[in-house]
Amino acid sequence: MxxxxxxxxxxxxxxxxxxxxxxxxxxxxxxxxxxxxxxxxxxxxxxxxxxxxxxxxxxxxxxxxxxxxxxxxxxxxxxxxxxxxxxxxxxxxxxxxxxxxxxxxxHTVTEAGARYRVQVLRGQNHGLFLDMAEGRRWVREHVAARRGDRPGLKVLNLFAYTCAFSVVALQAGARQVVNVDMSHGAIGTGQQNHQLNGLSAGASFLAHDIFSSWGKITRSGPYGLVIVDPPSYQKGSFVATKDYARLIRRLPDLLAPGGHALLCLNAPELDTAFLQQQVRELAPELAFVERVANPAVFADAQPERALKVLVYAAPPL
CATH class of the missing domain: 3.30.750.80 (RNA methyltransferase domain (HRMD) like)
Structure with missing residues (x-):
């Protein structure tokens, strides 16, 4: 040690x-x-x-x-x-x-000027995934670069957990963020996180099973940015090898022309090629843009076992 x-x-x-x-x-x-x-x-x-x-x-x-x-x-x-x-x-x-x-x-912590409620004495998930810091930075910069767009960027945050992506998107100038997660407790913490950051408007919170809520989610669209950050495996809820495909099929209908998707995968047994192949087969109109680097401290001897964060773009009008 x-x-x-x-x-x-x-x-x-x-x-x-x-x-x-x-x-x-x-x-x-x-x-x-x-x-x-x-x-x-x-x-x-x-x-x-x-x-x-x-x-x-x-x-x-x-x-x-x-x-x-x-x-x-x-x-x-x-x-x-x-x-x-x-x-x-x-x-x-x-x-x-x-x-x-x-x-x-x-217990409240900060990251890049944003405040988040965490708990470290119970459970394995503390309320803020530290390996996603660069993903949150990417969202902040992406939204800020488009804050002058009219009528403003609308964001869909799937598997929102405690809604950290929503906090940074709204701070950066997003017009609206729709947060969806089946955990009422996580969504409740997400609402607290918005309050901690003085964000009283612009966010909606749906404590629903995503796969049972496509009608509601689609009606709120289309979205300029869709964030997909599922658990790699959650019994009875999400299994990446079979369920990620169900998400990717929906992306073309959810994204506005020229919109972007941030696809996250934290399953060590699945590599970047897994996601790329799924997109090629199920949403071929989406163009690969980049892989967002993980924070330097999370460097891995086998990079494909580490967190994968890929950006795709829908075709413009």
Whole structure:
């Protein structure tokens, strides 16, 4: 675990939510089980394999030492440990322990000037996926570049989760964002995120199963930007290998002329070619534009196992 300890020893004081160490990328042999994130003012250490108490003690010592060097005066070290071993993952569970300090309640973090509500003491999803930071940056820049368009850009945010894409799109000047996610809890947090950022208009929130709501979704269109960020696998809800095709078939009817689609895939077993082939077969009129790079800290020894974010464009009028 030396690479993890070295990363802690060199980390700057985090102000935004950010990943600090990404062992899962396979670029640090022997540290594949570890990741370390900052959700200021809390650090979250995650292990995907069993750990020993001496290992946790070593991390605590490293964090305490670095915190003594970089912390603002009087601020205590707060950190949480989460174990997501194989048996727990199969059951969809995790074990979380508060190791030092405390966690704010409510807990709000920032990223690129936007504020988000997170929770790090329960569940595996904390409310903001840090590997999607560059995707959110792309949306912000794309929408801002079109804020002068009339009548304004309309965005469809599918599998919206806590609606972070919606927040950045509205901040950048989108006219309207339609957020769709089957989780009432996630949509509720998404509404809180809009309130945190002073966004009182322009967003709608549909806590619906996307595949049962195409009529409502289509009637609200067409859209200048469609964001598709599904789970890679969610039993009873979404399986990428069979369900992504159902989404791609709909894109030509959802997109306005010249509109763009941001297609996200976070399944290590499926590569970029999987998405590209699906688009070629099911929506051939869409043109590939680019693959959005992941944040540098998420670099992977096998890039095709990492998050894939692809941009496509519909033909203009």
């Amino acid at each position: 030396q690479a993890l300890l070295d990363a802690i020893a060199a980390m700057p004081l985090p102000t935004d939510a950010v990943r600090i160490f990404h062992g899962r990328g396979g670029r640090h042999p022997g540290c594949e089980q570890w990741s370390l994130d900052a959700y200021p003012p809390v650090f979250v250490l995650t292990s995907f394999a069993p750990v020993t108490e001496p290992e946790l003690a070593a991390v605590n010592e490293a964090l305490q030492a670095r915190w003594a060097q970089i912390a603002p005066a009087g601020e205590p070290l707060n950190w949480v440990f989460q174990h997501r071993g194989e048996a727990l993952r199969v059951e969809g569970r995790s074990e979380t322990r508060l190791m030092a300090g405390a966690v704010p309640d409510p």
